[in-house]
Amino acid sequence: MESDIEMELESDNDGEYDDDYDYYNTGEDCDVERLDPKRADPEYFEYDCLTVEDIEKLLNELVEKLNTILQITPSLAKVLLLEHQWNNTVVVEKYRQDANALLVTARIKPPTSSADAASTSAAAAAQLLKMGSSGYKAPPAVGGNANTPPYRSQMCPVCASSQLGDKFYSLACGHSFCKDCWTMYFETQIFQGISIQIGCMAPMCNVRVPEDLVLTLVTRPVMRDKYQQFAFKDYVKSHPELRFCPGPNCQIIVQSSEISAKRAICKVCRTGFCFKCGMDYHAPTDCQVIKKWLTKCADDSETANYISAHTKDCPKCHICIEKNGGCNHMQCFNCKHDFCWMCLGDWKTHGSEYYECSRYKDNPNIANESVHVQAREALKKYLHYYERWENHSKSLKLEQQTIERLRQRINTKVMNGSGTWIDWQYLFNAAGLLAKCRYTLQYTYPYAYYMEAGSRKNLFEYQQAQLEAEIENLSWKIERAETTDLGDLENQMDIAEKRRTTLLKDFFPVAV
Amino acid sequence: MSSLPRRIIKETQRLMQEPVPGINAIPDENNARYFHVIVTGPNDSPFEGGVFKLELFLPEDYPMSAPKVRFITKIYHPNIDRLGRICLDVLKDKWSPALQIRTILLSIQALLSAPNPDDPLANDVAELWKVNEAEAIRNAREWTQKYAVED
Numbered sequence: 001m002e003s004d005i006e007m008e009l010e011s012d013n014d015g016e017y018d019d020d021y022d023y024y025n026t027g028e029d030c031d032v033e034r035l036d037p038k039r040a041d042p043e044y045f046e047y048d049c050l051t052v053e054d055i056e057k058l059l060n061e062l063v064e065k066l067n068t069i070l071q072i073t074p075s076l077a078k079v080l081l082l083e084h085q086w087n088n089t090v091v092v093e094k095y096r097q098d099a100n101a102l103l104v105t106a107r108i109k110p111p112t113s114s115a116d117a118a119s120t121s122a123a124a125a126a127q128l129l130k131m132g133s134s135g136y137k138a139p140p141a142v143g144g145n146a147n148t149p150p151y152r153s154q155m156c157p158v159c160a161s162s163q164l165g166d167k168f169y170s171l172a173c174g175h176s177f178c179k180d181c182w183t184m185y186f187e188t189q190i191f192q193g194i195s196i197q198i199g200c201m202a203p204m205c206n207v208r209v210p211e212d213l214v215l216t217l218v219t220r221p222v223m224r225d226k227y228q229q230f231a232f233k234d235y236v237k238s239h240p241e242l243r244f245c246p247g248p249n250c251q252i253i254v255q256s257s258e259i260s261a262k263r264a265i266c267k268v269c270r271t272g273f274c275f276k277c278g279m280d281y282h283a284p285t286d287c288q289v290i291k292k293w294l295t296k297c298a299d300d301s302e303t304a305n306y307i308s309a310h311t312k313d314c315p316k317c318h319i320c321i322e323k324n325g326g327c328n329h330m331q332c333f334n335c336k337h338d339f340c341w342m343c344l345g346d347w348k349t350h351g352s353e354y355y356e357c358s359r360y361k362d363n364p365n366i367a368n369e370s371v372h373v374q375a376r377e378a379l380k381k382y383l384h385y386y387e388r389w390e391n392h393s394k395s396l397k398l399e400q401q402t403i404e405r406l407r408q409r410i411n412t413k414v415m416n417g418s419g420t421w422i423d424w425q426y427l428f429n430a431a432g433l434l435a436k437c438r439y440t441l442q443y444t445y446p447y448a449y450y451m452e453a454g455s456r457k458n459l460f461e462y463q464q465a466q467l468e469a470e471i472e473n474l475s476w477k478i479e480r481a482e483t484t485d486l487g488d489l490e491n492q493m494d495i496a497e498k499r500r501t502t503l504l505k506d507f508f509p510v511a512v
Numbered sequence: 513m514s515s516l517p518r519r520i521i522k523e524t525q526r527l528m529q530e531p532v533p534g535i536n537a538i539p540d541e542n543n544a545r546y547f548h549v550i551v552t553g554p555n556d557s558p559f560e561g562g563v564f565k566l567e568l569f570l571p572e573d574y575p576m577s578a579p580k581v582r583f584i585t586k587i588y589h590p591n592i593d594r595l596g597r598i599c600l601d602v603l604k605d606k607w608s609p610a611l612q613i614r615t616i617l618l619s620i621q622a623l624l625s626a627p628n629p630d631d632p633l634a635n636d637v638a639e640l641w642k643v644n645e646a647e648a649i650r651n652a653r654e655w656t657q658k659y660a661v662e663d
């Protein structure tokens with residue numbers, strides 16, 4: 001390794017390319033930028049990958065802190081934290097302002113009628129909290145002021161059986177049911193995946209059943225485990241800084257104090273995802289737009305199907321050409337004509353000047369056209385963007401195959417004594433960068449589709465076109481890697497990545 | 513078959529001893545969890561004069577889960593579909609184990625008095641109920657005459 005310090009800096013925010021990152025901070029990067037990675041890299045993201053145990057510890061610390069301040073049970077503290085994004089300060093503040101209102105909104109107490117003066121006072125609420133109870137009445141704690149003394153028998157409205165008062169439990173709402181009915185009810189709810197949202201059994205009563213009552217009455221280990229698992233899920237989901245890794249069967253929870261649409265990569269299963277919405281990373285598009293786009297693509301999948309062709313005819317000699325690489329700069333094997341796979345235009349016109357292929361030209365007169373023409377135009381526009389979105393997604397996969405073939409060829413070379421793996425490492429670096437750039441390029445299409453016409457869209461499409469051109473150049477050079485000059489390739493990598501970060505810096509809205 | 517829970521026995525007894533006006537629920541001879549129900553159309557509703565047959569079944573885990581209820585008689589109503597299924601919160605997420613057959617049937621009777629086209633199950637009916645209530649009510653009357661009145 002050339003530079004361990006650099007590797008460390010990078011490994012946190014971009015694990016995917018950990019081992020091939022030395023090209024990234026070359027060139028004009030100055031020390032100031034290196035000290036402030038947020039400014040140098042629009043995708044810079046600080047996060048931690050934590051285990052279930054780590055998170056349990058983290059949450060328990062918050063719970064204990066609140067217990068100490070408010071003198072309440074852990075069970076109650078959890079509910080209050082869950083309802084307030086695990087923000088201790090907010091809970092304490094609300095408690096000091098109006099404890100009763102806090103307990104009512106957290107569904108620990110039923111809403112109080114204005115006539116019920118005693119219970120509307122904060123003092124009454126404080127009393128409830130300090131009783132040491134969790135907001136439910138267990139039989140021994142019933143004491144003198146209960147409606148039914150423990151020795152007198154009482155009818156349970158659910159099982160319709162008469163039992164002694166000491167078999168009855170009630171929440172802060174006073175609705176009282178027998179132990180067996182509560183237990184059976186809890187198990188039914190847990191079976192349906194409900195945990196800390198379990199409410200009172202009485203009709204129209206919204207009061208929440210605290211965790212400790214559930215765990216007091218439910219004794220079957222399977223059900224207790226289930227309850228605790230579901231509760232843990234709810235706790236994590238209610239914490240704004242935590243996300244479950246979406247990787248299959250992965251237990252990791254990603255934590256970040258920056259809640260934005262940045263990419264997190266799980267350190268265990270390597271799954272990358274958008275930290276904000278949990279879907280595939282989608283810069284420069286934001287979370288709502290990508291959701292809209294994916295829904296649209298799913299809805300219109302039939303319309304779009306016909307364009308997903310693997311073969312097209314050469315625009316010059318009309319021979320059938322199959323696309324088996326990721327590069328969209330095609331050369332006809334028959335007549336050697338260079339053309340663009342996307343628009344079938346001459347590749348020469350795609351070069352330096354103005355790459356028009358990515359841009360969709362709106363019909364300027366569309367408002368005066370018939371509904372029918374407008375509908376056709378709308379479909380045409382959608383297909384333009386969809387085709388490019390889909391094509392880059394395919395190119396990504398095809399380029400992955402190219403790399404695999406390359407890996408095998410290099411393996412043979414190394415075995416035959418022609419260089420070492422280290423000598424060929426730059427090629428894999430190049431391929432990694434190409435994938436990263438094309439991924440961003442793919443996600444520029446939904447962004448452009450939903451953009452309003454205007455100078456900002458013009459600028460976006462200009463940058464998109466520039467990025468696209470450099471990516472295809474890079475792909476072309478990698479496919480011909482063994483004959484490409486190393487300096488030339490490195491230069492191309494540098495340009496492509498610069499175009500990518502420039503576009504992201506200008507258009508990726510991640511400000512919190 | 514397991515023995516009938518005390519709760520079901522009590523409810524059945526009470527339904528027979530103190531029937532709700534306009535509602536008749538009788539357990540099946542062979543299955544005490546299955547009820548033959550008759551609800552008469554409430555006065556001042558488009559269902560007035562109609563006699564509606566329903567079936568009600570208490571599942572194994574009743575009262576932890578709600579009874580299953582369905583109209584057998586055809587009815588033109590925004591919250592009841594062609595198969596007689598009923599869109600009613602207390603039969604779904606608002607079910608509580610402390611609710612009873614009696615309260616459920618009362619809720620269904622109330623639904624006939626006050627249809628709720630904003631929470632529809634039969635979409636075409638609900639649509640008409642919203643855009644042209646007079647016509648929808650006319651249809652409901654017609655269906656009542658046609659399917660729920662015995663000659």
Ligand SMILES: [Zn+2]
Pocket residue numbers: 156157158159160161177178179180181182
């Ligand atoms: Zn009971």
Ligand SMILES: [Zn+2]
Pocket residue numbers: 171173174175200201202205206207
């Ligand atoms: Zn209650």
Ligand SMILES: [Zn+2]
Pocket residue numbers: 245246247250251252266267268269270271
């Ligand atoms: Zn993972």
Ligand SMILES: [Zn+2]
Pocket residue numbers: 261274275276277278279282286287
């Ligand atoms: Zn997102």
Ligand SMILES: [Zn+2]
Pocket residue numbers: 314315316317318319332333334335336337
């Ligand atoms: Zn050709």
Ligand SMILES: [Zn+2]
Pocket residue numbers: 340341342343344345350357358
């Ligand atoms: Zn083109």
